[in-house]
Amino acid sequence: EVQLVQSGAEVKKPGESLRISCQGSGYTFDSYWIGWVRQMPGKGLEWMGIVWPGDSDPEYSPAFQGQISMSADKSTKIAYLQWRSLKASDTAIYYCVRRGGNSFDHWGQGTRVSVSS
Amino acid sequence: EIVLTQSPGTLSLSPGERATLSCRASQSVDSTDLAWYQQKPGQAPRLLIYGAYNRATGIPDRFSGSGSGTDFTLTVSRLEPEDFAVYFCQQYGGSPPFTFGQGTTLEI
Numbered sequence: 001e002v003q004l005v006q007s008g009a010e011v012k013k014p015g016e017s018l019r020i021s022c023q024g025s026g027y028t029f030d031s032y033w034i035g036w037v038r039q040m041p042g043k044g045l046e047w048m049g050i051v052w053p054g055d056s057d058p059e060y061s062p063a064f065q066g067q068i069s070m071s072a073d074k075s076t077k078i079a080y081l082q083w084r085s086l087k088a089s090d091t092a093i094y095y096c097v098r099r100g101g102n103s104f105d106h107w108g109q110g111t112r113v114s115v116s117s
Numbered sequence: 118e119i120v121l122t123q124s125p126g127t128l129s130l131s132p133g134e135r136a137t138l139s140c141r142a143s144q145s146v147d148s149t150d151l152a153w154y155q156q157k158p159g160q161a162p163r164l165l166i167y168g169a170y171n172r173a174t175g176i177p178d179r180f181s182g183s184g185s186g187t188d189f190t191l192t193v194s195r196l197e198p199e200d201f202a203v204y205f206c207q208q209y210g211g212s213p214p215f216t217f218g219q220g221t222t223l224e225i
Contacts, residue, residue, distance in 0.1 A: 035215070045154075045162065045205055047215040061213040095161055102209035103152035105173065107161040 002026040004034075004096050004108035011114045012086050019082040020111045022096030029077040030054045033099035036070060036081045039110075040092045050099060051079060086115045119144050119211040121218035123204075128223050136193040138221045140206035145186045150209040153182055153191045156220075157202045165204075166191060193223075201225050 007021045022034065035050040049060035053072035060068070072079040079096055094111050097104035120143040130136055140151070148169040154162040164173040166182035169189060179194040193200055206218040 044220045045207075045217040047207075047213060047217065050215075059214075061215075063213070100164075101167060102150045103164055103167040103207065104154075104162075105164050105167070107163065110161050 002098065002106045004098060004106055006094075006096055006108040006111045009112040009114070011116075014088055014115055014117055015085050016115075017082070017084050018086055018113065019080050020094060020113070022079040022081075022108050024077045024079070024098070027098075029072075030074040034072055034079040035097045035099055035104060036068075037095045037097055037104070037107075038064075038092045039095065048081070048094075053077075053079065086113075088115050088117075091115050118213060119146065119208055119216055121206050121208055121216055123206060123218035123221045125221060126219075128221060129225070130196055130223065131225065132196050132198055134196050136191075136196055136200070136223055138191040138193075138204055138223070140184075140189045140191070140218050142187045142189070142208060144211070146189075146208045146210060148185050151182075151184070151189050152207045154205045154207065155200075155202050156205065157199075162205065196223075198225075 003025045005023045030053040033050045036048040038046045048064045051058040051070040051072045053074045056071045058070040069082045096108040098106040122141045124139045151169040153166040155165050156162040170182040181192045183190050203220045203222050205220050
């Protein structure tokens with residue numbers, strides 16, 4: 001069974017750094033792109049970017065370029081989403097997703113990130 | 118950027134009725150690049166339809182997708198209580214390569 005299991009909820013202050021993770025199992029991890037999707041409170045879905053685990057080469061949405069970094073470790077089958085300096089507006093649920101074709105066929109359970117002073 | 122506009126914003130129906138949800142793209146989208154997702158409260162979205170009309174694994178056949186070009190439709194033939202949720206369309210193409218519609222809430 002394909003599973004994407006994400007790290008737990010985080011409560012941070014503005015300016016702090018953060019890395020959240022997504023563990024893949026049940027499939028060949030480095031044969032599928034892993035993406036990240038943001039959902040701000042009460043809002044819709046926003047695609048942030050995608051990374052190829054084979055070489056950890058990311059592609060970012062222009063809306064998030066420079067704000068985040070993505071990576072993936074094929075040896076541990078873990079993908080990461082990282083911020084150097086969080087803002088209150090980063091408060092959201094973040095989902096990792098597996099790209100199947102040109103859609104997202106499996107989703108992690110989501111990681112809730114709260115940023116507040 | 119290809120913008121997806123979903124309508125209506127909210128659709129109020131009853132179990133047993135037919136639901137028709139629309140997704141309109143600002144530019145033509147290849148049918149292979151259009152997907153639909155369902156999100157229930159407190160849950161992650163799940164893939165319902167890919168390639169405009171292909172049901173994902175385990176999706177009941179009361180869900181169907183259709184359309185081409187700039188106009189796509191998700192139909193739920195006979196609503197079950199568990200179908201009341203938020204539905205998003207998503208396309209691949211352009212820059213950024215993936216975009217989502219703003220969602221349609223299907224409520225009782």
